[in-house]
Amino acid sequence: MNYRTLEIDHGGGMLATIWLNRPGHGNALDAVMLEELAAAFAGLANLAQLRAVVLAARGPQFCVGSALDWRGELAASPPAWRRADADLAGLLQTMQALPAPVVARVQGDCQGAGAGLVAACDIALAAGHAGFCLPEAQADAALTAYIPWLEQAAGARAARRYLLTAERLSAFEAKQIGLVHEAVAADALHERTDAIVAALLQANNKKVFGERIWNTADKMDKATGSPAA
Incomplete structure (x- = not known):
């Protein structure tokens, strides 16, 4: 598949890296990127030899959430918004259900649905200068399917606070809330990402413990594909 918004590094071995590749747009999520991410993770799920996936981003920002122009289109069409939100929920579920663990390498700012991508990863590492903001900009037209994943990762109380206040979190504050x-x-x-990946490649434990720890299939809201409360 020829990707327009992603780069995939995988030479057939045990590690693959998915790069968000819209640096001129802050790696904002749009319909094309959402579709391509879903296709990329679905394709990796079929690779028996895969033991780890790194989700990274080109440019100074990791992901600034969903693209403003796309959100404008969705706001004008409630059915399109519902489909997009369902597609996002499906992507996040696919990421966490992947047989190989996914590591987020967050090199820059992360907002809204971008934070949802991080929350759906098994392990997340961030550069100290990276900032996080949990709600989307112009929240009245925002996607929301990622919110249960924030609650699962950071806890419902913390997620509620930062969604309501739109306070910016430093990477160290993001670590404090989980x-x-x-x-x-x-x-x-x-270097730290490489060390984590090396441990994952050696342990290969998601395939051993996934059904008990990471596979949330029995805990999912079947209607939305999001973690159940």
């Missing part, structure tokens, strides 16, 4: 596992110096992010 949205990311580690916040490290920017120049150490690649």
Whole structure:
């Protein structure tokens, strides 16, 4: 598949990297990126040799949420908005159900649905200068399917606060609430990610414990594809 919004690095081995590749737009999620992410993760799910996936981003920002122009289109068409939100829910469920663990390498700012992508990953690492904002800009036209994943990662109380206030969190505050596992110096992010990936490649434990720990199929809201409360 020829991707317009992503780059996929996978030479057939045990590790694959998915790069969000709309740096001129802050790697904002739009209909094309949503479709391509779903296709990319679905394709990786069929690779028996895969033991780890890194989700990373080109440019200074990780993902600034859903694209404003796309949200404008969705706001004008409630059926299109519902389809897009359902597609986002399906993507996040596919990510967490992937047989190989997914590691988010957050090198820059992350907002809204971008934070949802991070929350759906098994492990999340962030550069110390990265900032997080949980709601989308112009929240009245925002996608919402990612919110249960924020609640699962950061806890319902913390997620509620930061969604309501739209306060910006530092990477270290994101670590305190559980949205990311580690916040490290920017120049150490690649090295720390490599160390985590090396441990994953050796352990291969998601295939062992996935049904009991990571596979949330029995805990999912069947209508939305989101974690049940």
